[in-house]
Amino acid sequence: MIARQLQLPNGQQIPYQLDLRARKTIGLKITDHGLVVHAPKRITATQLQQILLEKSGWIQQKLALRLANQVAPMQWLDGEPLLFMGQDIVLTLIAHPTIKAVTLEGNRLLVRSPHTEQADWVARKVLQWYAQQALPDFKRRVALVAAQMGETVSAVALSNAKSRWGSCNSRKQIRLNWRLIQAPPQVIQYVVCHEMAHLKEMNHSARFYALQASLFPAHAQAEKTLKALSPILHRMT
Template sequence: MQYVLALPDGEQIPYRLERRARHTIGMKITVDGLIVHAPLRIRHADLEALLRSKARWITSKLKARQAAVVPEFEWRDGAELHLLGQPLTLRIAPSSRNSSPKLEGNALKIATTNIHDHTMIARKVIQWLQKEARLDFARRLPIFAARLGEPTPALLLSNAKTRWGSCNSRREVRLNWRLIQAPPALINYVIAHELAHLREMNHSARFWAVVAKLYPDYPAAEQALKACSQQLYRLG
């Protein structure tokens, strides 16, 4: 349920309350703001008293989250894209007909009858990136599967907004096409992570041991991926 926490200085903080079978109060800051996990039986007045005692922490975290928000991508000539961690300059040129994007050096060029049709430009560029993603991921997947001693699983592209990959009991690996923007090391980490689920369908110590076998420096890659996630999710 949605509530508003009133602070002594007059500031009001909206928050979402989720009551659960737990003994402690938990707080987290997400893109949707403050979320509070509270025991089922705690009185609301007691809960808000505790939240007020944590007001400084809450407001600082909310401000930090807001400052870290990446602006929406602008589909304009000269905009910067990324392919395998390398910058690409989007070049949009007027033409008598629409054409598919073409990679020329460090520029991705697209000709269009309407340079202001950002929806069409976005669609064509994203389709191009998805094609590149499928080709790239299809080359990496069998390499890591062989290291694990497993047959290459089926590869599917994902358009998820909150996760980079998944692996199911049908031996299907889904990889988010937006990963094609990331440096190869991060793509390799996600592939190693998902392939490890072929052995362990969980995140137990045994699972992480399999990940470490495939990608020893996985903790650094995991942190690097978290750091650039908002940037990668700008597209689409």
């Protein structure tokens, strides 16, 4: 990757990372770190500048959208807002000399411990709690969909992927991102059905989408909701 600047006619500069590859066209991608440009190795600086200027409107729009979707990182402090199964809950830290426990009571996630002032410790225990809630919920959903499909699943496991919500392999193993347990139930169900459809169609063909629609008719709205929630769900890290 090569650090570059796109100079706009109004004087504004947009930093980007240039990735030169053996390809014929230019590809633009907005990541968490900004603009990434994939370009042919033999492209000239003038050609690249002209193409990027032509795409500058799209680039600025997408960068502005990314900025608007950014959320504050987790602080792991008392009163921190959290999500669980689509519901707003609040992290509540309670100093206790001996008890070490995380429990959900109403809309409060109570963390009792002599270490409540240690953010790393609180984070670790809260993430463990979310994972403990996620796995049985996901297994139950997978089992119900498998029965509906007349299929068998060899294993259900949690994933910690940064960019994928789930996966299914040829060994009929399903992996689901534990962060999904923060999302509304219909979003979790959508991802489960999406991955389960891959048991019969290991692709994204028309037949796959037809099967997905039969398993979860409201997939389009759920996908839209998940995309909008994604920055919030990824605060949990």
